[in-house]
Amino acid sequence: MPSKELIGNPSGTGPSSAGPQLVLLLLAFATELAAGSWCSPYALAVTSDGKTLYVACATANRVEVFDTALKKVIRTIDTPAPATGLVLSHDAAKLYVTCAAPVSKVLIIDTASGKSLLSVSAGHTAEAPTLSPDGSRLYVSNKFSGDVSVIDTKAAKELRRLQAVREPMGSALSKDGRLLFVINSVPAGRADAGYVAAGISIFDTAAFSPAGRIQLPNGSAELRAIDVSPDGAYGAVTHLLARYYLPTTQLERGWMETNALSILDVPGKKLLATVLLDEPDLGAANPWAVRFSADGRQLVVSHAGTHEISLIDAAALIKKIKETSRETSDDLSFLAGLRKRIQLQGRGPRALALAGNRAYACGYFSDTLEEIDLKTLRSATIAELPTAPMTVARRGEMLFNDGSICFQGWQSCSSCHSPDARVDALNWDLMNDGLGNPKNVKSLLFAHRTPPAMSHGVRGSAELAVRAGIRYILFTVRPEEDAVALDEFLKSLQPVPSPHLVSGKLSPAAERGKALFMDSKVGCAKCHPPGLYTDLQTYDTGTRAPTDSSPDFDTPTLVEVWRTAPYLHNGSSATLRDVLTIANPHDKHGRTSHLTPTEIDDLVAFLLSL
Ligand code: HEC
Ligand code: HEC
Structure with missing residues (x-):
């Protein structure tokens, strides 16, 4: 997600003064929009006949409607906030569009007229809508609320929130619609543990209740997309497989970072295998979109880092996985003979759509649309989307x-x-x-x-x-x-307003926490003075681990600390409460030992609001 569509307090002077700055920034943003803006295509939807493509613009408040025969934009649909996700109703009469904001909107658009019929509120930074097989429910991933909105499409009403683990960025349903698989894009918990990975949360959609969890191999992070095969048997998830436990001395043969595809057994709710998308001497960085073809025979993956797509023989892949019978592959030749890499012309493909023998990919940074013939493997740029000049x-x-x-x-x-x-x-x-x-x-x-x-x-x-x-x-x-x-x-990065703010303001608990934070007996503001919340000095806060070369650490900013867990230089505190309690036994990091549990809660509430 680009940073500029979520507008916070640029000078970091605290949420209490966000009001006027928000207005100023909105004005600046509006001026930029008026002057034209990049599209940054982030999601695509295509009609099953392949005639009409819908393109969500993640840095502009619009959806472009593109005619693939005429090869031009035939309509622009304005949205109230940046468009981040799209799905068509099964009869293609309606288009559901997620518009990301601290209170996101989901628009229900009549595709014949391009008019918005209804809109439903969702959580913080909604994207990746998934429609149930009967069309009655829509599931929307709210990245920063950490949950999934269940929306009744007929009543245009949010029914429930399903609690994901951390930064959900996509979901897919079992064939009968009973199970929802939600990808958590970032690992949760301490980073100095033996196993650190993000995983998949499973929900029973009838009972609105958790129905399991799929753990991915150690080092799995940056989960980006999930798709389920048309027969409902398999799921495919794109992510990175980090070798974070090795010293970062070299890159060869995926020493530091590999790029992976995990294949799930959907009815069995388990991981079949994680395979690497790289080759021994050529990485395939930042896999993003993943789609099964309508006949289930091909799997298409976009690589946002290396500007290409992988075209994988799905049946041959599953067969090989079953023969190999190992959950994690560190084999950089696993896909040899099963996959073709096709270089694109655009930059940063984050979205894919498939129709018949054609795949459509778009360049997030080049604002281009490409068509790939899945038979001949030829790709051609078919459109340059309305854009603005490139800045530094x-x-x-x-x-x-x-x-x-x-x-x-x-x-x-x-x-x-x-x-x-x-x-x-x-x-x-x-x-x-x-x-x-x-x-x-x-x-x-x-x-x-x-x-x-x-x-x-x-x-x-x-x-x-x-x-x-x-x-x-x-x-x-x-x-x-x-x-x-x-x-x-x-x-140019701007802070995103905390999901813990209540209508843009500190909650009563956070207000009490602020008073404690500013209290000289507790001492936080001495080293973390409001503004940037750092005095730019280095201190011994008693947080040195036996392996650390020095006890002194640079005081970090606390702005956006709500989204940067785990904490401390070595990620040894899973939560802010841990920072203030377990990690501060001798009051070397502010004075916290005299605080009651409620006071600690209040202090945490304040920190989470920054
Ligand atoms: C003497 C200066 C000093 C004082 C006083 C102080 N801090 Fe810190 N703070 C630091 C330093 C230095 C670090 C980095 C420590 C590390 O990484 O091991 C830090 C780290 C943190 C972090 C972790 C941030 C991250 O991104 O990992 C939080 C949260 C925090 N401080 C909150 C507080 C609170 C709340 C108080 C008051 C109870 C406080 N600090 C008092 C210097 C200070
Ligand atoms: C392999 C993972 C990895 C990659 C890839 C990576 N970084 Fe980092 N980066 C880190 C880690 C870990 C730290 C914190 C190190 C520390 O605290 O001592 C860091 C810290 C930084 C900092 C200092 C931030 C601060 O406020 O102290 C900057 C700036 C930075 N990275 C920029 C970049 C840029 C630009 C690139 C690409 C050219 C990049 N990084 C690629 C892991 C990475």
Whole structure:
């Protein structure tokens, strides 16, 4: 998700003053929209005859309707917020569109007229709508509320919320519609544990209750999409498989990061196998969209990092998986002979749609639409979507998500920092502070305004860290203008309003927590003064682990701490409560031992609102 459609308090002066700034930013945003904006195609839907394509624009408030025969946009549907997800009703008479905001909207659009018939509210940052087989229910993943809205399509009413684990970004149904599989994009829990991975939550849609969970292999993160085969037997999930437990000394043969596809047994509610999409000397970074063809014979995966699609023989894959009978494959040749890689012309394909023998993919950063003939494997750009000129920051965002600039295409900056430059929740043993002392990935929000960089402050500035990242993490050399573009992108990041705010304001508990935070006897504001919530100094807060080279850590900003768990330099605290209790036994990190459990709750409520 791009950062700019969710508008928060840019100077980080706290949620209490978000009001006027929100208005200012909305004005700035409106001006930009008026001047034209990028589309950033993020979701696609196509009619079964392949005639009409709907394109959701994630950085613009619109859906483009594209005629594949005329090869042009025939209608633009305005939306109240950036369009992030699309699904057509089974008769194609209606189009459901998720529009992402702190209170998202789901529009029900009459496809004949292009008019919005009804709209339903959903959670924070809704996307990826899934329609039930009978068309009566719509399931929408609310990324930042961490849940799924169940919507009655006839009554245009939200019936329930199903609690996912963390940042759900997509779902798929069993053939009978009874089971809903929801992908959690980020791992939850401590990062210094032996097993760290995101997984799949399963729900019984009749009872609205949890019906199981599928654990993916250690290191599974950045889950992006899920699809179920037309016969309902198999599910396919795209994600990364991080080798976070190895020192980051090289990239070859997927040493640091591999790019994976997990195949699920849907009726059995279990993982069949995780296979790697890379090849021994060529990574296939950042797999995103995944679709089974209508006849179930092919699986198509888009690689947002290496700008290509993988076309996999689904039956042969399942057969080989069953013969291999191993859950996790570290075999970089597993797909040899079963898969074709097709290079696209556009940049950053995040969405796919299939109709008959054709696949449609779009370039998130190039604002282009491509048609791929699944028989001849030929691809052609069929449209340039309405767009705006490329800025330096936008180019930086493109590079940040570009795995093709990395040595052998294994990973992009976004592989660890997520596409919007936050966290994958994993620990990595980077080489800048010596070996054997893993650090939790840092969000890059405000990185340039809060020098020094890295937990021990070993890099004097974020600018230096960016250049080191290119050289020693992507193992490549790029012109200085690329580093400048990355800087500009990272400087342009805006905080997303916390899902814990109540109508944009602190809750009563958070208000009480704020008073404690500011209280000099507790002492938080001394090192975390409101504004950026860091005094830019380094301290010994008693959080050193035996493996750490020094007891001193750079004070981090606390803005957006609601979305950056786990906490502390080594991800050893799963929750904010743990930071203030278990991790602070001697009151070296503020004075917290005299606080009652309720006071700790209040302090946590305040932190979660920043
Ligand atoms: C393999 C995972 C990984 C990849 C890929 C990666 N980073 Fe990082 N990055 C980290 C970790 C882990 C940290 C925190 C290190 C620490 O705290 O000592 C970090 C920290 C940073 C920081 C410092 C933030 C701060 O406020 O201290 C910047 C800036 C940064 N990364 C930029 C980048 C850029 C730009 C790229 C791509 C060129 C990139 N990173 C690729 C793992 C990664
Ligand atoms: C003496 C300076 C100092 C004081 C006082 C202080 N902090 Fe911190 N805070 C730090 C440092 C340094 C870190 C990084 C520690 C680490 O990574 O191990 C930190 C980390 C944190 C984190 C984890 C952030 C993350 O992204 O992992 C939270 C939350 C936090 N502090 C909240 C508080 C609260 C609440 C108080 C008051 C009870 C407080 N701090 C008092 C310096 C301080």
